[in-house]
Amino acid sequence: MKKLVLLFTFSISFSAQAQTETNNPKVITQNGIVRGLNDGESSVFKGIPFAAPPVGEFRWRPPQPVKNWEGELDATKPCKDCAQSGFGPNAPKMNPNSSEDCLFLNVWKPASATKNSKLPVMVWIYGGGFVAGSASSPQNYGHSLNKNGVILVNVNYRLGRMGFFAHPALSKEHADEFKGNYAYMDQIAALQWVQKNISEFGGDPKNVTIFGFSAGGVSVHSLLTIPSTKGLFHKVISHSGGGRDGVLTGRPINKEDADTFYKVSAETIGKNFATAKGIEGIDAEALAKLRALPADSIIDGGRETNGENGPRIYSGPIFDGKLVTQTAETAYLTGKQPKIPMILGNCSAENGREFVNNTRSKDDLFVLFGDLGAEAKAAYDPDGDKKFEEVIAKFNSDWVWAEPARMAARATLANGSPAYIFQFGYVPVAAQQRSPYGAGHGSDISFAFNTLNARWGQQGEPTAVEKELANVMCAYWANFAKTGNPNTEGLPKWPVYNNQNYDMLDIEMDGKIVAKPDPRKARLDVIEKAVKYRSKIQTRGI
Template structure:
């Protein structure tokens, strides 16, 4: 049995000393790439520099430049300090371990514009206590992470736009090379994330550059918005340069702009909450890869929440207005939708449910069918639990992102749940974390169920089934067959025409 007395480890770059807390070793602020500053801005991440002696790893690094107030409101908490030098990761590992442990690598959400791997809801102790090594990752956000411009393209001699995704790939490569020193099994890595983090999991499952770097994926509340086309991204890049007075910008002029000049850009100049299709990372649109069943072959969990429309206002979507638009432009389509949503009254409520299902719920069906094409199991879920004291706040169900502190079993660390959860809420969260860890530890190509309060059956051999996590906001688990199948089948067929930000 391994029980190191201190959190001293030796990586390829040098020795690290972390912290020991409550039976865990924790390392914060580990560099997995060179600082992407100066000449390295808008380039693929370079290997981290080595160091002599022992480097302290006891505090979180700065996060990528972003809107701090916005992150505190909707992104999971205070992201702390900001810097262009932000490519660091954090690790939680049990102090006592008998063998190499499964590894879970978390990619935070935030629309690719906010967030940090050091936010309180992502604390890894509760998952590590279940026998995994937990890794959280920072990556470049906003225009620093997703940017295209002809001058950069010409200088690089190749198409690279998704620098944030390249950062995630670099972190996974670092995990492959070093995680054994922290007690992890490099041959059993689960990549999981929520919202933009879930979208990132899908993007890396579709990327030729991520082949073999992880072995399972958990996709939480990803969305069906199309990737940004290359031509659109290049035009936006030119518009951003012009905004700074650079009508015919050179690569050097762009890299000379202050790092904090981009995060506050708004309106037509802000980035979309999607990666850019058409570079070396994402040669084709991610959804096209999944529709064709060309994603990397691995077991997957995928699901979404019962009130994902709670995030639509952040995308500028008028829920009732979407129904009014159908009434004006596609009355037959509106009639069909009403048949699919019997008993739903009012444009606002119908719009809420339709937008939720088109943008989020349908993705579970798309991923399930893609998984069946490659012969890999897919566990689907629908999260609909609300803490008992918050039913009046979350009237329509679980908001976008509400499942995250349940997955991490961190209700007492997350705002605002730490102010009102009770013992029954905590017990429910523990079951969800158990499911996630069971998947990371034991799921294989040949698995067909995960143990828990309900035997969670995978969608294998053509079966369409789903685990309801929470029943009408109350505690409970129940398997459902062909969940919303008629609605989701329709939305899958019209996704490319109707799911868009404009």
């Protein structure tokens, strides 16, 4: 009888332990054990540090190594977002869900994946104008990608002036280190973490795709053309990421009169910011005072506060000459980017008036094209009957996103790799009165992830059309991660882009998926010709 009791007790104990292991999977990383959570068919690991906290002496330094930990790291709870401003008129100065201590990533893997699975890996880089964003947004959860046989990694990176900052005192300190582009350094450190650790989660470090939206899409272009990223990824997808220098900031660290859109150097911008905070000088004492500033006094959205009438204190990506040795556009036009398959696309009506260009009428817009004005009018308003709101929405989308993406696709083809172009135009029926000219910035993201219930402003159950579109798009993205080709049996054929037929995938306003020659060709052609007028057609970036 005693033996039976002992056997029964052991059985219960073993079952409880097995259940715990099933509900809380564990993975051994190079820094220690992480304990995640099974979430349906996915195992999720949240808040894994990939670098030391970038605080104190590590503020405005490249990511530093993580210290190993003992025992198990609880990876079941979301980490803080990187320091950023609060939202809304009554919001606190700094978003309470953000912190300067933020260099963490999240891993989503199929629950059945083992160390020997060698699944393709997708690394997501969020958007937000380089001043906002989150690696933990439900819109970017990995359940559907996992169901399609892909591991997802979402990464945090420093934002605003925490992520992009230069100052003469920083340039003197640790002279051998990269300077200025700390956000890009964070992204690279996360990709290095993937190379070292993802096989333990069942991923293949030799089959990594990076993809991102808006500022994340810009980051994709930048990472592709930064020499030190070689071997860290093998395919790229850029959502609304442009590709020309008008999107990637081109300010050198300390050269005032460079041939760039921004004539003020990043160091001067840093000095102007310090002066605005009452900090003068360019020595170690000034740097110590800058590092002593509370985080909420640094994250002000990173934008110019005084415009043309005051000192420039804007923060954004920097052409530093060491980490970023060339702009993406320069790399593409000279064929210096690596041979990597690419998906590029944007929404059909990214943003309306004043987001990119602040002209007030069609005539004012076409005048900016100079001698190409008649051609621009013929492309955008051939019969003269289109509303200005439609023309400016299409122009903004083409100028910042669609034409630069076409340029990058052509460069990819010329370099011997395939490129796939898409335009996302789906607008729910209930929103078509509000968005009559097409889909706005970021409308495609929840479809690529198949996270429709997490869409901003989502009301009610997704429709059958939306569910089918999301299933197809998520499958395309997963297929591309697996093979570099989004196509597989059962999906509408997505043609490779070419310079003869200009084939692309057009997702129309009603959700219909159509492969066809690019209907924007005439518009993009005149935009391409007008690139030399960029100094006149003022853009405000993303």
